[in-house]
Amino acid sequence: MAKVRKAGGHIVKEPFTFPGGRRFHFGDPSGNELAVWSDA
DSSP: OHHHHHTTOEEEEEEEEETTEEEEEEEOTTSOEEEEEEEO
């Protein structure tokens, strides 16, 4: 999350757990929404 913020992005959805891992969603400076996922 720190690298996303440093690159000019913003967090859209804080990290959360789901079956199979954890993820968070972020917006990039161009307005695209992306997510970072990690396994459990």
